[in-house]
Amino acid sequence: MPAKDYAPIDQNWLEEAGSLWTTPWVDKPSDRVIVDPIILSHAASLFRKNAGYFYQNPDEAIRMVCHACELYDVTPVGHYLYADYWGQDYGAEIKVQTNSPPGITKRPIKTAEDVDNFEVLDVDELTKGPTLTTHYKALDTCKEEFPHMFAPITQLGGTMEVATNWAAIEDVFMWMITEPELVDKLCVKAGDHMVNACKATSERYGANVMITGSVIASGDLMDTEQIKRFGFQPVSRAVRKVLNSGAGPGIYYHLCGNHTDDFEMWKNAPMSPFTIVQIGYDGQNIFPTSKLVEHFGDRCTCFGTVDTKLIDRGTPAQVYEQAKEQVTAGKDSPRGFILGTACECPTNAPPVNVHALVKAAKDHGKYEKF
Amino acid sequence: MDIKITEELDNTLKDNGFKKEEIQELIANAEASGTKLKARDGNVTIAKGGSDNLTVYAVYSPDELLDVYAHKMNILGLTGGELNEIDYDDASEWACAKCGEIALERNVDMTYMGVTRPGPGLVCPKCDEFYVSDGVAKTLKTAEAILEEKRA
Ligand SMILES: [Zn+2]
Numbered sequence: 001m002p003a004k005d006y007a008p009i010d011q012n013w014l015e016e017a018g019s020l021w022t023t024p025w026v027d028k029p030s031d032r033v034i035v036d037p038i039i040l041s042h043a044a045s046l047f048r049k050n051a052g053y054f055y056q057n058p059d060e061a062i063r064m065v066c067h068a069c070e071l072y073d074v075t076p077v078g079h080y081l082y083a084d085y086w087g088q089d090y091g092a093e094i095k096v097q098t099n100s101p102p103g104i105t106k107r108p109i110k111t112a113e114d115v116d117n118f119e120v121l122d123v124d125e126l127t128k129g130p131t132l133t134t135h136y137k138a139l140d141t142c143k144e145e146f147p148h149m150f151a152p153i154t155q156l157g158g159t160m161e162v163a164t165n166w167a168a169i170e171d172v173f174m175w176m177i178t179e180p181e182l183v184d185k186l187c188v189k190a191g192d193h194m195v196n197a198c199k200a201t202s203e204r205y206g207a208n209v210m211i212t213g214s215v216i217a218s219g220d221l222m223d224t225e226q227i228k229r230f231g232f233q234p235v236s237r238a239v240r241k242v243l244n245s246g247a248g249p250g251i252y253y254h255l256c257g258n259h260t261d262d263f264e265m266w267k268n269a270p271m272s273p274f275t276i277v278q279i280g281y282d283g284q285n286i287f288p289t290s291k292l293v294e295h296f297g298d299r300c301t302c303f304g305t306v307d308t309k310l311i312d313r314g315t316p317a318q319v320y321e322q323a324k325e326q327v328t329a330g331k332d333s334p335r336g337f338i339l340g341t342a343c344e345c346p347t348n349a350p351p352v353n354v355h356a357l358v359k360a361a362k363d364h365g366k367y368e369k370f
Numbered sequence: 371m372d373i374k375i376t377e378e379l380d381n382t383l384k385d386n387g388f389k390k391e392e393i394q395e396l397i398a399n400a401e402a403s404g405t406k407l408k409a410r411d412g413n414v415t416i417a418k419g420g421s422d423n424l425t426v427y428a429v430y431s432p433d434e435l436l437d438v439y440a441h442k443m444n445i446l447g448l449t450g451g452e453l454n455e456i457d458y459d460d461a462s463e464w465a466c467a468k469c470g471e472i473a474l475e476r477n478v479d480m481t482y483m484g485v486t487r488p489g490p491g492l493v494c495p496k497c498d499e500f501y502v503s504d505g506v507a508k509t510l511k512t513a514e515a516i517l518e519e520k521r522a
Contacts, residue, residue: 026521027485232457237459243505247509268458268476273482273489274487275488299449299477
């Protein structure tokens, strides 16, 4: 749908949502906690389009996301990103799928020798590459058509996510046992790549918000030492390099999956004045916001979560209950709080469930600290 | 210490509102007190000075001023309050000239316009002195601009 087919965004809503969104970052008083359900291809489902359509049409995708933000009354930011970033730039092949993000079918790294010979692309090469060309098409559209909803986001993932888009996950996991030094090398290269991608965004837009963290490197798939060695350490080095090269200031640590045994190390991950930490699960359960705030509340902005499985398959009452508990525990966190989902809002989640999440923030997320 | 300032750098100083005399004084103070960072590899020094509202850094070699940068965010101390063990290599390229310890890359709390948040600092673990790198100062400049806009 071209831009002209959308109803205009309500400017009063935008101003109000913008004010709620500002609070967790700069402590400017407002009424209540804002919700960020991490809307990506879910927006397409509201327009009766599928995920494949969303990922193939970045300009339309961003329009759909921005309008979904208004519909749900959530964080007014035009997100655009998808799962398999950075493979294609290095020769991976991607298969477009109807109902899920594009998947990598052929990866550039197959052998140990490939790891040694692998060269990270520089800023210029990345800027012209398929990932950032697509990504910037979405961001440029946002900047042009929804300037107040624009954020210069670079979707990085952590070093293990980048590494497993370059080499097959089963190979990387095998090397972790048989040749861990090879995975170290791979993660260093992934880190250098992340730095260059951030520089590209920062050069283009004057600032950069990096989404990084640890998704594959979670307690579901790796032990704590492995997470430290192949996730936390190379990610921290890369973030530090990004900040040392002036390509910040936003850092979003997205710790997806179970982080019971490793979450504490992230307390010392490099932070900037605009840092947010989100942790998905504590074992099988949603990571309690009370625990998140206890450990991170005096450090950075906290992102409390509601289980995406509930958003996808639960009842509105279940979503509301969990959201109420999380927002009550987090709303007055000293350095700001946002309520959201443990990961991306599922494509076909019932809209009433997203609404229930927002409703809980409206009913129970009123600030008391101001 | 007689330090050379090239015309080009002098112009940059003027453009950014720094006075040559201030910078010379800042360096003289650092040389006298020993409160400065020295590159672990090479002969470059970082001195700092200024006030709560503006921390100014001068980077210099024995005979020439190399760079000057500043930030408005005021460093309060270590994020989390104490220097606990961390799980990655936090040794920076700098060492404290006073005590010889390697400066550590650690988060420090910074405050500006009533907002306190963390930022990436260079910390002498012994002397409790805090610095930031020139690149981080660039990052902080963006952060300060956002705070100025949003807190206005
Ligand atoms: Zn010292």
